[in-house]
Amino acid sequence: MTKLRTNPKFQAPQTVGARPVKPASLESGFWNLFGIWNLALGIWCLGFSGAPLIAAPADEEYSGIAAKYPGDKGIAGDPDVLFQDDFEREDLKRWDQNEHPATTSLTHAPGNVHSGKQALEMTAVIPGSTGGGLIKWFTPGLDRVYARFYVKFPKDASYVHHFVHVVGGRDKWSGFGKAGLCPRGDDFFTTGIEPDGKWGRAAPPGVWHFYTYWPDMKPSPDGKFWGNNFSPDTPIPVPKDRWVCVEMMVKCNTAPGKNDGEQAFWVDGKLAGRFGGFRWRTTTDLKINAFWLLYYLTAEALERSGVKNPAGRYTVWFDDVVVARNYIGPMKEMGNTSSGPSTGKVTPRPGS
Numbered sequence: 001m002t003k004l005r006t007n008p009k010f011q012a013p014q015t016v017g018a019r020p021v022k023p024a025s026l027e028s029g030f031w032n033l034f035g036i037w038n039l040a041l042g043i044w045c046l047g048f049s050g051a052p053l054i055a056a057p058a059d060e061e062y063s064g065i066a067a068k069y070p071g072d073k074g075i076a077g078d079p080d081v082l083f084q085d086d087f088e089r090e091d092l093k094r095w096d097q098n099e100h101p102a103t104t105s106l107t108h109a110p111g112n113v114h115s116g117k118q119a120l121e122m123t124a125v126i127p128g129s130t131g132g133g134l135i136k137w138f139t140p141g142l143d144r145v146y147a148r149f150y151v152k153f154p155k156d157a158s159y160v161h162h163f164v165h166v167v168g169g170r171d172k173w174s175g176f177g178k179a180g181l182c183p184r185g186d187d188f189f190t191t192g193i194e195p196d197g198k199w200g201r202a203a204p205p206g207v208w209h210f211y212t213y214w215p216d217m218k219p220s221p222d223g224k225f226w227g228n229n230f231s232p233d234t235p236i237p238v239p240k241d242r243w244v245c246v247e248m249m250v251k252c253n254t255a256p257g258k259n260d261g262e263q264a265f266w267v268d269g270k271l272a273g274r275f276g277g278f279r280w281r282t283t284t285d286l287k288i289n290a291f292w293l294l295y296y297l298t299a300e301a302l303e304r305s306g307v308k309n310p311a312g313r314y315t316v317w318f319d320d321v322v323v324a325r326n327y328i329g330p331m332k333e334m335g336n337t338s339s340g341p342s343t344g345k346v347t348p349r350p351g352s
């Protein structure tokens, strides 16, 4: 069932959900790929009223590709799966780009592994390094993508600057390095599922939100176009010292003149935020073409959140990445025949 209320004043993205929800809040944010930063800008918020309220597809929350593959065993062979990495190999060659090999490595520490014997470790050292980034490109590009990953922040985690992104690009790099720029509609769009520290008002690492660049985004007070923020009405804290399953979805608008694109994310298999009304592109030639497993941390990001001495070593762990055409869902435990999602640590049987 679809419930739709229109408001001619705003043609901006709005929340959509399985049931009518309050209108989304849209906040300007800060995109800083190269350390550009302006503390004076502050957080600027726009509220939207009379938003379209749309019923979301209900099946995504209850079934997914991973439910068919306990322990993710064999999931890479599913026809809807585009990419998978459980980090059990001795290299990272499944990825097309490793931006910072010196601070991106495999860990064998059992406490920091979600499944199997290995996971990915990214480290930022302030001052000195900003973390890590693994990029997987998709050729040809896609009109809808789901990306699921497990992440664990340490118990003493601090804030981050930017995090995991889905990127739309005309070519490999057209979606990267666009800090402060509004997309034209035929060149790029990006959205990241990120911990938002809310300038220190949220406990580190923060609460989950989307940080988004698209052609109809709003400018910031300085006249530049920093990513706009999309947050659930109920803040969802990013946990520390435990694994959490995060999945993001981006769906392109179906035609240049339509603003029927969407983005959504799930935490531990539960829909956490769904936002509609996006005109991601002005040509269907522009498609989603990259998944960016990003951990980007700067002294500026820590200082803006009230960290007085940002110098230090900051680590995060990733495991069990899957990118697919349809909803994936959390890893199903080995030997668990129920249809419900599992979110705990899973160790596949030997030989799996």
Ligand SMILES: [Ca+2]
Binding pocket: 086, 087, 088, 113, 114, 115, 116, 117, 118, 119, 319, 320
């Ligand atoms: Ca693993």
